[in-house]
Amino acid sequence: MEFAVSFDDITAAAKRIEGLAVETPLLENALLNERVGGRVLLKAETLQRVGAFKFRGAYNRLSELSDEEKKKGVVAWSSGNHAQGVAAAAGLLGIEATIIMPEDSPKIKVDNTKAYGATIRFYDRYTESREEIGYQMSRDTGATLVPSYDDPYIIAGQGTTGLELVAQAEAKGVDLDAVFVPCGGGGLTSGTSMAVRTQKPDTKFYAVEPEDFDDTARSFASGNQEKIDPTKKSICDSLLSPYPGELTLPIMRKYVDEVLTISDDEARAAVKYAWEKLKLVVEPGGAAGLAAVLAGKIDCKGKTIAVILSGGNVDAAMFEECLRS
């Protein structure tokens, strides 16, 4: 089957972002190993530029725009991490960026997006369509739309996380039994699962969703792009995309073994654990993979696994709520 992205696209993306994206460390913690009864390697994308993996895809997309496209600027919608990724990449490349953000985005994500130099257009998550606003803006100004996950360059860029993971695990002399990745629209999951399993077909790959946002799990079962119930809420604001992408879904169906779900309480516990034991700041959605491992969704005893901590942009109020859980 032909996908929108190939393994070569991911290695090409890695060359484009080299020296600009952080090669995030693969960390290990004795207490976590003991708790899991195995060996857990943490790919800390929280330490990526903008505090989340999103810079990888955004820079890969924006750097490949033509000079004319660059002049006309870019527009994107995002609750926060993609917003910051696009804003930071645009800033580095001298491109004007407008970001369409829900009014209830975490303040830290809004502030940072502004700080990277982007213009923000707020919308009401329940009464307005971010897509309509974005398409209209693009028609009016000629700005290029930068999707948050359903785009070949975005997927390839996020996939570089998986390339680094495999190389870093090899450098440690480790064979990974499994990888756990937080899953929203599937940009990180599709790119990273392709990067890992093309090289390591025997490594199990698990995507992790919030329990009321199990659109990917249900899409795996039905084969269609299943949508979430728009009235549902979760503290995992970075994983609330309405359905898996047209491009990401087929890739995930090939390379992902199983889609797991976690509750908000399990996300809170993982954020607290990361703070207390790992000394890392992780946002609820970014901790979904860790939450699944800590909650024992898959038995990892005696296994060597990797967990991607995908982002760390969280408001103080939510962080304190997690510490008190």
Added chain:
Amino acid sequence: MEFAVSFDDITAAAKRIEGLAVETPLLENALLNERVGGRVLLKAETLQRVGAFKFRGAYNRLSELSDEEKKKGVVAWSSGNHAQGVAAAAGLLGIEATIIMPEDSPKIKVDNTKAYGATIRFYDRYTESREEIGYQMSRDTGATLVPSYDDPYIIAGQGTTGLELVAQAEAKGVDLDAVFVPCGGGGLTSGTSMAVRTQKPDTKFYAVEPEDFDDTARSFASGNQEKIDPTKKSICDSLLSPYPGELTLPIMRKYVDEVLTISDDEARAAVKYAWEKLKLVVEPGGAAGLAAVLAGKIDCKGKTIAVILSGGNVDAAMFEECLRS
């Protein structure tokens, strides 16, 4: 001049702790670089086993005890990080450890020390002498006292942080203009300054103390072991040792260029900055070096510097106080 520790002792310590201590990553953050106007490399000892550099010295000390000494156990006093370091090292080596801790130690440090398998003896910081309790216990049981800083093995172990820092900076092709290190009794400062400046004599070395605990600064001026005023308080609980060590002070006087001081407000701001921008959990004392840099105590514009984040063990209440500052 002959010191209690030589550079060779530090390289020997590095061999002993290899594979047990974490080779902590040297991190970099674009926002911090921009703020400082230079390049800042962060040696994240927060990610060390026990969440602080203290494991290095403790393991180096305990692993060199004779079999007979090991059987009789060890005793140490500490407000928390040395406690955890000794407890964890003792656990790995099958040695019984008793830790004398002040009743007002951060709860996280008490809980972790217990979790590593040590026995805790609490004392009142204002009415009891931890030294007396420790010496008495050692006389009664034959247990070896493990000082928190004034011991050649402890100093050499902490110095391995500096060895790693120099090697990691070289691997990045970087020449360090300066290093900033939090300073309590001087174990980390003396060992690390010797490790760095023996190899890189032109690198400036700054120790950073809380402003009412400037015993090292005053001892530099007078040449004697100056004591702190025991009625003073600071949120930097890991830097409150009463005076610089007999062994650490002469080493620091040779290798440290200047001792800087920071206020509690500056420490709080650094903890918050590390949470918000760096996505790292750092305790107030562990953030002293970062606090000095963020507060502009030394102009770092155009410079490449390293900051040691020495520990991340902080209670939720104190952490929340910092986030609200």
